[in-house]
Amino acid sequence: MAVLPGLSAQEQQVLSRYRLLPRRRGVGTHGERLSQSQGMSHEFRDFREYADGDDLRHFDWNVLARLGQRVVRTYQDEQELKVTLVLDASASMTSHDPAKWETARAIAGALGFVALQGGDALQSFAIGRGGTVRSLRGYTATGRLAHWLDEIPEPSEAHSLRKGCEAVVNQLKGPGITILISDGLEPDAESSLRAFVRRQQELWWVQVLSEDELDPGLTGDLELVDVDLGHMRTTTITDEVREGYRSNLSAHINTLSAAATRSGGKAMLVKAGATIESLIRDVWRPQRWIG
Amino acid sequence: MTFANPLAWLGLIPLWGGILFLYFLRIRHQTVKTTAAFLWPENRDSVRADAPFQRLQWSLLLALQLLLAFLAILMLARPQVAQSAVITESTIFVVDGSASMNATDVKPSRFDAAVNQLNQSIATKSRTSRIAIIESGTTTRIVSGLTADESALARASRTLKSTDAEVDLSEAMQLAAAIGKNQPGAKIILLSDGVFSDIADFKPGGIPTAFTPIGRGAGNAFFRAFAAGSSARGDALLISVDGTFSEKREFALNIEADGEPLTKLNVVLNPGKPWTTTLPLRREVSRLEGKLDVDDALKTDNVALALGPDRRAVRILLVSAGNVFLERALALDPRVKLDRTASLPESESGEGPSNYDLVVFDGVAERPVRAKFAVTFGKPMAGGGIEPSGTTKNSPWSSTKKGPLTEGTGWNDLYIESMTRLNLQPGAVAWVSSADGPLLAEAAPGPSRRLVVPFSLLDSDLPLQPTFPILLSNIVSWASATGSKSGEELGILKPGMSWVMPGWSRGTLFTPDGDQAQVTSETGTLRLSNLDRVGWYRLRDGNRNARVGMSLINSSESNLLPRVPVLGQAPASSVVAFNAPQWGDLWRWIALLALAVFCFEWWVYARKS
Structure with missing residues (x-):
């Protein structure tokens, strides 16, 4: 199995047991999952390792008897879950703290891997980079996902999140899940998120922020220049100003989180440097991102 | 209001100019890349200026610094308000240190009240006004000559002390007149309770003299007589106690003989009528001491000392x-x-x-x-x-x-x-x-x-x-007067009198306050002066002992009722009334205000930084 950047073999092993759990029905119908729908095609497509929640009707007892492996059968004509992975690769993702980009890329790899393991159709976009991967299916596509992630160079160029999201949204067809991984540090980031919702996407919003962004240690008289937008702001850092920043950041985080969750999506805030293992344990499983 | 140093205002222009110039300088901001510039609030308060130039903006710090500079210049200009006429160009204070000034009808005592008035006058006098201080105690002492130095005057004022003695104020007043003679704007201020003999021959030489009695007058018990004598009927102690109470008072009189309790008498004092008794002495005594156990305004005269009867011719x-x-x-x-x-x-x-x-x-x-x-x-x-x-x-x-x-x-x-x-x-x-x-x-x-x-x-x-x-x-x-049993030389004096001891060239002096001091004389005669506290003073040199009792039996000192003595040819009350001045130089108050502004400015600066 191909190794994804930022993930250990053990973490991949753990993730291979899970599937993405969309909150809304209608974003895709899973043939492998227990469903209200009774009409199913039975054209065999592939085997997949059994995961909790899989319909026992598709469990392959012969493979279990002969090889001792627990697998389920999947069928070609089942409606696939379309998963769109959008990774922000603008300059802000590496500014000040390289761990922020590494964490974002590892999350992208982890959730993309789970999607592939669940037999979902995955397409991936990197904002700020032209590289796009479409129609990845099945765990055999893990190598292509890993290659795509490896090919994205460390972000260094300014790029607007809004423009990047607009470009992705224009390419989306039909309902599905969009996993957007970004720091979201743009004034109109909320409208970017809403654009996905308007396209019948269940938005999974992953906001990655560095320690310095959460609690900045700036002092003195400063001319602040935004690395992505080029905006400038003149200020003298005082306790009051620092407190104002924290307050604005908190409001911004809540706004973006609400934009995702109010439309039936999910949202999480990740501090740069967090491990995939901790995310599985503390967020994804308890909040039913995967299961 | 006038200014003692108006030229100081010239300093305000460059000082304000310098402060404003610094605020005209534009802040040079350090450029820092950030991922979320839009989240930072705008803040253009300038706390540091290091590069040219910008439009002057309102700033609380600027206002406080300009105010601080103004106060500093105002302080240097030494503003002065019009003073009362009490402190003149040359003022000579005479402070009465007599026994009656220890009365506590004004708190903490009349003497302390007098010193407080003096200190207030020193603190509020104009920069050029000169003050001299004379203490009238057992001896007349020039505590400070005419000087405008406030710190020197304050130091001199701290050395003032009262006595338990009757004081002759005439010498101090004559001395004050001599100091004020030929001095421009000279004036004498007498700080006293008025309990002193008239000074009818006081010739101030045209120098105005101010006096207001200190003290309100209060009830006081005191001894009129306390003496032992010998007659054909035997030895006896004559005691007479008087008081200035407006109503009948009853209190105890404890009598000790040679340091041992002898008896306790009950004194019944009716207004205007002394209480007198004769106490038979049934054994030979050397020293007698009477103590009135009464709550009154003056404690000094509640003790009387006497020697035992001298039978020798x-x-x-x-x-x-x-x-x-x-x-x-x-x-x-x-x-x-x-x-x-x-x-x-x-x-x-x-x-x-x-x-x-x-x-x-x-x-x-x-x-x-x-x-x-x-x-x-x-x-x-x-x-x-x-x-x-x-x-x-x-x-x-x-x-x-x-x-x-x-x-x-x-x-x-x-x-x-x-x-x-x-x-x-x-x-x-x-x-x-x-x-x-x-x-x-x-x-x-x-x-x-x-x-x-x-x-x-x-x-x-x-x-x-x-x-x-x-x-x-x-x-x-x-x-x-000298000579007693057990070889101890005894005597009774009044506070302030000198104790002369022929044949003594050294010794240890024990005072009634419990202090002791080594005293010596090269002439073979010890002369101890300034013994101004009531009680027994003891002198010891090896096996030799001498003891002298200081006893204030003085009905005029003990009469604390308000009195207007004669100063010169006229009653003292007819001369200029004394009221303590309220304002003089203002720079101390301005300094306090400037300090407060400085603290506030620092607090604002610290908060903005």
């Missing part, structure tokens, strides 16, 4: 060609056993035991005597601490040193046809002095004591003065 040999005044005056004293002779017998001359306590030479050449005490009226013999040197006439003005010999006597306006000029050797004391030399001198050559009045009684009008019998009585007391 004073044996006096009068060596005289014949002086009826002297002979009769001495014979009138019941303590005296008098013999008269025209010349000194050989048995009383030179050295050896004597049959007499005192030998008095009157108009006869003095010779060395065996008696312990000798008095000479006229030209004394040479040697023995007092040397005659020619003849002179006495000037009418004289000064008197307080002591047992001079108590109750007055020597001014004494007419003396001619007198011998005396030169005193070290150790000798001039109790009364005139410009032409001592009028009453004492010396203590060896164990004996010698008193000289350097003029013949017949060449003066002293025998016709009231002072004469008092002086003789004092001399008899002087010759009989």
Whole structure:
């Protein structure tokens, strides 16, 4: 199995047991999952390792008897879950703290891997980079996902999140899940998120922020220049100003989180440097991102 | 309001200009890349300026710094408000340190209130006003000469102290007039309770004198008499207690004899009526002490001291060609056993035991005597601490040193046809002095004591003065006062009197306050002055002990009711009333305000940084 950047073999092993759990029905119908729908095609497509929640009707007892492996059968004509992975690769993702980009890329790899393991159709976009991967299916596509992630160079160029999201949204067809991984540090980031919702996407919003962004240690008289937008702001850092920043950041985080969750999506805030293992344990499983 | 240093305002222009210039400088901001510039609030408060130029913006710090600069310049300009006329260009304060000033009818005491008024005047005087301070205690002391130095005056003021003694304010007032003479805008301010004898002969020389009595007047109990005597019916202690209470008071009187409780009496004091009793003394006592257990305004006079009755007669040999005044005056004293002779017998001359306590030479050449005490009226013999040197006439003005010999006597306006000029050797004391030399001198050559009045009684009008019998009585007391059982020398003085101890060259002095000090004398006679506290003073040198009691029995000092004495030719109240000034220089208040502004400015700066 191909190794994804930022993930250990053990973490991949753990993730291979899970599937993405969309909150809304209608974003895709899973043939492998227990469903209200009774009409199913039975054209065999592939085997997949059994995961909790899989319909026992598709469990392959012969493979279990002969090889001792627990697998389920999947069928070609089942409606696939379309998963769109959008990774922000603008300059802000590496500014000040390289761990922020590494964490974002590892999350992208982890959730993309789970999607592939669940037999979902995955397409991936990197904002700020032209590289796009479409129609990845099945765990055999893990190598292509890993290659795509490896090919994205460390972000260094300014790029607007809004423009990047607009470009992705224009390419989306039909309902599905969009996993957007970004720091979201743009004034109109909320409208970017809403654009996905308007396209019948269940938005999974992953906001990655560095320690310095959460609690900045700036002092003195400063001319602040935004690395992505080029905006400038003149200020003298005082306790009051620092407190104002924290307050604005908190409001911004809540706004973006609400934009995702109010439309039936999910949202999480990740501090740069967090491990995939901790995310599985503390967020994804308890909040039913995967299961 | 005026400014003592108006040129200081010129400093305001460059100071404000400098501050404004710094605020015109534009802040140079450091460029920092950030991922979320839009989240940072705008803040253009300039706390540092280091590059040209910007439009001046409103800033609380700028306003505070301009205000601070203004206050600093205002302080340097020394603004002054119009003062009351109390502090003039040259003001001489006379502070009464007498016993009555210890009264507590004003808190903490009249004396402290006087010092507070003085300190207030020092603190609020104008920069150029000069002040002198004179303390009228057991001696008159110039605490500070005329000076405008406030710190020096404040230091001098801290050395002021009250006494338990009666004080003669006339000397201090004359001294104040002398200091103020020829000084521009001179003025004398007397800080006193008015409990002092009239100073009718005070001649201020045209210098205005201000006086307002300190104290409200309060009830006070005190001794009028406390003395032991011996009569045919035995020894007895005469006690008289009086008070200035407006209603009947009852309190205890504790009496101790030789340090042991003797009895406790109940004093019932009716307004305007002294309480008097005679207490029989059934055993021989040396020292007696009475204490009034009463809550009143003055504690000093609640203690009275006395010696036990002296049963000895004073044996006096009068060596005289014949002086009826002297002979009769001495014979009138019941303590005296008098013999008269025209010349000194050989048995009383030179050295050896004597049959007499005192030998008095009157108009006869003095010779060395065996008696312990000798008095000479006229030209004394040479040697023995007092040397005659020619003849002179006495000037009418004289000064008197307080002591047992001079108590109750007055020597001014004494007419003396001619007198011998005396030169005193070290150790000798001039109790009364005139410009032409001592009028009453004492010396203590060896164990004996010698008193000289350097003029013949017949060449003066002293025998016709009231002072004469008092002086003789004092001399008899002087010759009989020492000596007691157990070898301890005892005496009773009034606070402020000098304690003279012939034959003592050193010793340890124990005061009533519990302090002790080593005292020495190179002349063979210890003279201890400034003993101004009521109680027993003890002197010890090896096995030798002497004790003297200071007792304030003085009804005028104890009468604390408001009184308006005469200063010069007019009642004191008719001169300028004294009111403490309220304002003088303002720079201290401005300094306080500037400090507060500075603290606030620093707080604002710290918060913005």
